[in-house]
Amino acid sequence: MTRLLTLLLLPPSWLYAGVVAVRNWLYDTGIWTSTAAGVPLLNVGNLRVGGTGKTPHVAWLAQQLLDSGQQPAILSRGYGRQTTGFRRATAADTAATIGDEPWQHFRGFGGRVPVVVDEDRRHGLAELAAQAPAVTAVVLDDAYQHRRVRPDLNILLTELARPFWLDYVLPAGRLRESRRGARRADVVIVTKCPADLPARGQERATARARRYTRPGVPVLFSGYEYGAPEPVFTAAGPPPAPHQPVVLLTGIAQPEPLLAELRRRGHAVVAHHRFADHHAFTAAELAQVRAAVPAGAVIITTEKDAARLREPALHTSAASLPLFYVPIRVAFLADGAARLQALLTPLLTPRAVA
Structure with missing residues (x-):
């Protein structure tokens, strides 16, 4: 500006x-x-x-x-979800039902940490106390x-x-x-x-x-400390080798740190498909990404984006891609x-x- x-x-x-x-x-x-x-x-x-x-x-x-x-438990409003009101995450949920960040937390902690969403945090806390008194x-x-x-x-x-x-x-x-x-x-x-x-x-x-x-x-x-790339789906193939070309796919507010990390690792970022924060990917967009991946390259995304790319509606389009996410920790x-x-x-x- x-x-x-x-x-x-x-x-x-x-x-x-x-x-x-x-x-x-x-x-x-x-x-x-x-x-x-x-x-x-x-x-x-x-x-x-x-x-x-x-x-x-x-x-x-x-x-x-x-x-x-x-x-501990985690309480979020569940930004970007397609549901409303109080909801406690279960294995049947997706990013669409509870939001990408809550789903990332639920998956990351393997269910050990109750994750709930509610636009009204006061109501969400009351429901959480009733359903999970051990918190x-x-x-x-x-x-x-x-x-x-x-x-x-x-x-x-x-x-x-x-x-x-x-x-x-x-x-x-x-x-x-x-x-x-x-x-x-x-x-x-x-x-x-x-x-x-x-x-x-x-x-x-x-x-x-x-x-x-x-x-x-x-x-x-x-x-941030960045981990080794992990497959979003089991069919992604072998993880990227050092200096292998990559295509970056992001739907987060600030992808620049990950971009810098990939370049620090020696990867040539041949393309960056950048979408808005919390973007709901479509099959058509993934088809465009697939068409732009050069031979020998893999697709790298963020852990938060991976939560949305695992949506059941995208499985046919995304599961066969050479798609990996880079985990981060503070x-x-x-x-x-x-x-x-x-x-x-x-x-x-x-x-x-x-």
């Missing part, structure tokens, strides 16, 4: 920000109430529209809880602006390349609310950082973030993981590790 266009869009941006500010004031003053839960609520959210890395950070938190002997903590996926529930730990994510402190409220920028919303954060995580981000760069980002947070709020830094810089764990521990009821 050019600077001139940004300036022209600032008046409606201020209007939108004002409406959201009034809503937040009503919650902050107690005129509108936020509800706690009988178990700790750990929220992972952002100020910005688009991908900041919520999905792998939610998975990281759930895994930490499991490793601590807790029984000891709930990770809220993208509930930073959902003020009807009150998290015990509010984790705010922001990308290093697109930090909230340099952005504007919609439509002039990509923020859902003003930068002042960062004051609700208990910890800020700057995401998608290179592993060798200099200490000076971390100090500058910390200082910028703390212009908007409460005093003393920790600012942590995380990046890797904190320096002592970030220990510092976040230190924030979690006081909130959790001690339980014996099974």
Whole structure:
């Protein structure tokens, strides 16, 4: 967006920000109430529209809880699903019925972590408590602006390349609310950082973030660790060899880190079929992708996209493709993981590790 266009869009941006500010004031003053839960609520959210890395950070938190002997659950609104209301994920579900990110979590944890979706998080928490009383903590996926529930730990994510402190409220920028919303954060995580981000760069980002947070709020830094490509379907064939040409297929907000990783591994990315975030792929689109794959190349996608590509309606079109996804997991810089764990521990009821 050019600077001139940004300036022209600032008046409606201020209007939108004002409406959201009034809503937040009503919650902050107690005129509108936020509800706690009988178990700790750990929220992972952002100020910005688009991908900041919520999905792998939610998975990281759930895994930490499991490793601590807790029984976590994940609650999401289920963005992009074709159903409504409360729904608890089962093996019969798909990305279409619960959303691609919840389905990714359910599949990734092998059912060990209850995954539920509900547009109304307050209602979703009540239903979850009734159906899964053994749950000891709930990770809220993208509930930073959902003020009807009150998290015990509010984790705010922001990308290093697109930090909230340099952005504007919609439509002039990509923020859902003003930068002042960062004051609700208990910890800020700057995401998608290179592993060798200099200490000076971390100090500058910390200082910028703390212009908007409460005093003393920790600012942590995380990046991604990429695993070896895994087949989306068993018929995909052998995994790509080093330096083998690849075609990239994505329907996420920020595919640039994966693109950079493939190039770092020496792959020639001969084509990139890029779709919007949460895109519902069609058989016709997959046929076009197949036609554009040169001899000797394979197709690489993301784990979130793989959830949608496994839809039953796409099986005939997708199952015979040389299609692989690259798993990712969060890797904190320096002592970030220990510092976040230190924030979690006081909130959790001690339980014996099974």
